Amino acid sequence: MALPRCAILDDYQNVALTSTDWSPLAGRLELDRFDRALAADELVDALRGHQVVVAMRERTPFPAAVFDALPELRLLVTTGMRNASIDLAAAAAHGVTVCGTRGSSTATAELTWALIFGLARNLVDEANGMRAGDWQRGIGLELRGRTLGLLGLGRLGSAVAAAGQAFGMDVLAWSPHLTPERAAAGGARLAADATELFAGSDVVSIHLVLSDATRGLVDERLLRAMRPTGYLVNTSRGPIVDRTALVRAMREGWFAGAGLDVYDVEPLTADDELRRLPNVLATPHIGYVTREAYATFYGDAVADVLGWLDGEPVRVLG
16 A cells, blocks of 8 residues: 655755654655645645645645645645645645644744844955955944834844843834734833834844735835834745835845845845845745754654654644
């Protein structure tokens, strides 16, 4: 009797099979690994015959049409406990169990600070200048005494706030449902509204969940409110910021620069303008890409598959 087949998607760096021990699944299913993003018109053909899929975050969407086209699919594991690109209602309607995994509580917050420091001290240009034989191309910015504005003060925002306080920054925060008490508990002052946050901060960092309410929230009006010397950092989700307005802001220099790890469409095409703008420090959605996070993701994925094979699924979403 043929074993069930499991597809591991979007293993860009060829690390899925070495990030954890998959041997508990030996003899119980066959593993197939895909090391590149599958286009929408490739996905269904690639996954036919697979009963189990392990997806990495939101790299591959699973709308209703994909579930319609994959009647053999029975288990979809996503890394993380939230995945906006999976239609959970459609999964349930097709009898597909969706399970999640734990993640890292620090990886994205640490990358946020890497981007902030990279912008404030012009690190990429200075490092490239050294390779080119130059010496001291620009003048950096000290963060002590500056204002850190946090759009969102949940788990990640609070971690970024704590580091900001350690560096001697005044922390200002706002989100649609944030109260003065919760802001204070997170080490921040509550801004009156988003405009005050953007206008009153030297660095604005975004830490909101993407939803209908937050999609496009950071629009031209808010970007124009930023200080000319200010920096915008987004390690949350690309569509929270109006892309057209952001590109124009960077072209025209409305503020000093942007640090971006997330985009409307990922991976970015090779000719995307955000790759070339000199005042944009761009990274390829690596906020969660650490050895520790991958060990947790894939270790929990193995446990999720085992639970499902044993008839006792764990960390079920939906």
